[in-house]
Amino acid sequence: MAAIKTDNLVKRFTEVTAVNGISFDIPEGEVFGLLGPNGAGKTTLISMLATLIEPTSGSAVVAGFDVRLQPLEVRKNIGIVFQEPSVDDLLTGRENLYLHSMLYGVPRPEIGPRTDKMLDLVNLADRADSLVKTYSGGMRRRLEIARGLIHEPKILFLDEPTLGLDPVSRQTIWGYIGRLKAAKKTTIILTTHYMEEADNLADRIGIIYQGRIIEMDTPANLKKKVGRDLVFIKGAVNAQAVRGLSFVKSVELEEGRFRISISDSGRNLQALLNSAGAIEEVEVRPVTLDDVFMKFAGHQIKNDVENNGIFQRIVSAKATRK
Amino acid sequence: MRANSPGPPLNLKIAMFNFNAIYALLLREAKIFFREKERIISILVSPLLFLFVMGRGMVSGTSPVAGFTYQQFIFPGILAMVILFTSITYGLYIIWDKRLDFLKEVLAAPISRSTLFIGKSLGGMLGAIIETFILLIIGAFFILPLDIVKVALCLLAAFPVSYMIVNLGLTIGAKMKSMEGFGLVMSFLTWPLFFFSGALFDLAAAAPYIKLISLLDPVTYAVDIMRIIMLGRGVFSAWTDLGAIAGFCLATTYIGVTSFGKLQQEK
Numbered sequence: 001m002a003a004i005k006t007d008n009l010v011k012r013f014t015e016v017t018a019v020n021g022i023s024f025d026i027p028e029g030e031v032f033g034l035l036g037p038n039g040a041g042k043t044t045l046i047s048m049l050a051t052l053i054e055p056t057s058g059s060a061v062v063a064g065f066d067v068r069l070q071p072l073e074v075r076k077n078i079g080i081v082f083q084e085p086s087v088d089d090l091l092t093g094r095e096n097l098y099l100h101s102m103l104y105g106v107p108r109p110e111i112g113p114r115t116d117k118m119l120d121l122v123n124l125a126d127r128a129d130s131l132v133k134t135y136s137g138g139m140r141r142r143l144e145i146a147r148g149l150i151h152e153p154k155i156l157f158l159d160e161p162t163l164g165l166d167p168v169s170r171q172t173i174w175g176y177i178g179r180l181k182a183a184k185k186t187t188i189i190l191t192t193h194y195m196e197e198a199d200n201l202a203d204r205i206g207i208i209y210q211g212r213i214i215e216m217d218t219p220a221n222l223k224k225k226v227g228r229d230l231v232f233i234k235g236a237v238n239a240q241a242v243r244g245l246s247f248v249k250s251v252e253l254e255e256g257r258f259r260i261s262i263s264d265s266g267r268n269l270q271a272l273l274n275s276a277g278a279i280e281e282v283e284v285r286p287v288t289l290d291d292v293f294m295k296f297a298g299h300q301i302k303n304d305v306e307n308n309g310i311f312q313r314i315v316s317a318k319a320t321r322k
Numbered sequence: 323m324r325a326n327s328p329g330p331p332l333n334l335k336i337a338m339f340n341f342n343a344i345y346a347l348l349l350r351e352a353k354i355f356f357r358e359k360e361r362i363i364s365i366l367v368s369p370l371l372f373l374f375v376m377g378r379g380m381v382s383g384t385s386p387v388a389g390f391t392y393q394q395f396i397f398p399g400i401l402a403m404v405i406l407f408t409s410i411t412y413g414l415y416i417i418w419d420k421r422l423d424f425l426k427e428v429l430a431a432p433i434s435r436s437t438l439f440i441g442k443s444l445g446g447m448l449g450a451i452i453e454t455f456i457l458l459i460i461g462a463f464f465i466l467p468l469d470i471v472k473v474a475l476c477l478l479a480a481f482p483v484s485y486m487i488v489n490l491g492l493t494i495g496a497k498m499k500s501m502e503g504f505g506l507v508m509s510f511l512t513w514p515l516f517f518f519s520g521a522l523f524d525l526a527a528a529a530p531y532i533k534l535i536s537l538l539d540p541v542t543y544a545v546d547i548m549r550i551i552m553l554g555r556g557v558f559s560a561w562t563d564l565g566a567i568a569g570f571c572l573a574t575t576y577i578g579v580t581s582f583g584k585l586q587q588e589k
């Protein structure tokens with residue numbers, strides 16, 4: 001049975017159509033990554049699936065219940081970690097978990113043991129009785145994840161779970177999600193605009209742009225289509241020879257240098273440089289969301305002069321969590 | 323399902339109570355209330371000023387009720403004032419909940435809006451009852467000797483009175499976007515409700531337009547019932563007061579639950 005099934009889901013606000021006809025099926029136990037820039041419609045989509053806002057049209061069935069007709073049933077079966085913080089500052093970590101358990105109908109005798117277990121899982125046991133006010137951003141996020149899981153939901157929504165966190169906290173949270181995934185009990189919908197995050201965690205990725213899913217596949221397949229690393233070479237490059245290499249996906253001349261997409265710089269770089277010819281300057285970087293995104297949505301953007309280059313700016317401007 | 327058909331709205335307004343959830347919400351409000359001790363004290367400051375400065379400062383012998391001083395006469399009114407201020411302030415504090423991100427969590431929980439509303443109302447009543455009790459004790463020592471029965475009756479009356487006013491505050495708070503409206507509500511609602519209630523003067527002897535407005539003021543009946551309990555005499559009968567209070571309780575429950583039904587996550 002599908003954990004989530006949507007059919008032509010649409011959400012129109014007065015000025016924008018945030019979600020513009022999304023249909024997909026997510027099987028039970030899958031980790032599904034929704035990857036897209038800010039403003040793509042990720043949060044709006046999740047809000048509809050979590051019954052926080054009403055769809056304009058279309059339908060969605062979550063954990064077997066229609067989001068419009070049985071929102072309370074949907075809610076009992078899902079956990080949600082919001083993009084914006086949502087823990088109660090005025091309570092302690094433990095009290096937050098208690099309140100949540102009571103709201104979600106966790107049987108009372110189980111609340112204590114489950115709270116301890118979750119606090120251990122997210123490494124907050126020693127700070128459990130401090131007010132959340134005194135927590136760092138990473139600790140709050142961990143508490144939110146514990147809270148999202150304590151009622152043992154069938155489906156967990158994580159909206160940009162590592163946005164604005166330092167690299168160490170990010171690694172820790174990836175660790176938890178990885179363990180959850182290994183346990184195979186929870187279906188996870190994860191939104192992110194970090195390619196790396198989707199790549200590390202998701203079984204399947206949907207690339208979302210302007211309210212539509214423009215590409216949906218496994219990370220491996222997506223990367224095959226784009227290549228994993230980009231090499232920029234300045235100099236008299238023998239483009240013909242480079243194109244002939246088996247691991248080269250594409251070669252383009254861009255602002256006076258060659259932009260070469262390859263499957264794995266670790267293995268292929270030497271071979272590439274050997275055949276490239278006279279090289280003045282080399283730069284290597286992994287493929288980013290921008291690149292994947294440009295590959296699949298680039299033509300749409302080029303048609304729309306106003307949008308040109310905007311994507312880059314929104315991503316960098318909004319990458320810090322409030 | 324057909325695309326483009328709007329379909330039925332989210333079905334969250336169901337009148338269905340979840341008592342575990344109500345208990346948990348009430349517990350949260352209680353914890354926060356007791357953690358902010360300054361607030362417990364500070365909310366009593368203006369009522370105490372009225373009671374001890376105005377009550378004592380007015381020339382003695384102007385009491386409208388024979389056998390009682392002016393200070394004793396306004397004491398029931400000041401009690402109603404404490405309930406009014408505590409309850410309205412608490413209700414408006416739901417704007418802070420929005421800021422503190424707490425609301426997002428409860429709005430996403432599998433509970434009906436009626437459950438959330440009742441949980442918040444009870445939380446507010448708890449605060450008002452505690453403040454009422456503190457003031458009753460102060461008054462019993464310094465102003466008007468009260469036996470245990472009168473204290474108990476006053477506390478009992480404080481329940482429906484605080485309920486209707488908390489509801490009013492929650493309704494307004496649910497509609498307000500920022501704390502900036504707080505001052506406006508205090509100037510244009512709370513203070514008028516207090517002044518027209520007859521807390522400080524005898525309504526029976528007041529100008530007709532004041533009488534007319536005071537009839538619409540829920541606090542009028544709160545003051546009156548307190549006065550009947552403490553001084554044995556009011557403007558209306560106890561049944562009129564209780565009937566009016568019950569009516570305001572029902573009406574404010576209706577508008578409150580409706581406004582909570584519309585409450586949406588803003589961010």
Ligand SMILES: Nc1ncnc2c1ncn2[C@@H]1O[C@H](COP(=O)(O)OP(=O)(O)O)[C@@H](O)[C@H]1O
Nearest residue numbers: 013014016018037038039040041042043044045
């Ligand atoms: N409540 C709202 N009212 C009006 N527009 C909104 C609202 N929420 C989101 N939007 C708009 O919908 C679009 C998608 O937003 P969102 O779903 O938050 O994107 P993402 O989570 O992918 O960054 C944006 O253009 C945003 O401005």
Ligand SMILES: [Mg+2]
Nearest residue numbers: 042043044083
């Ligand atoms: Mg978002």
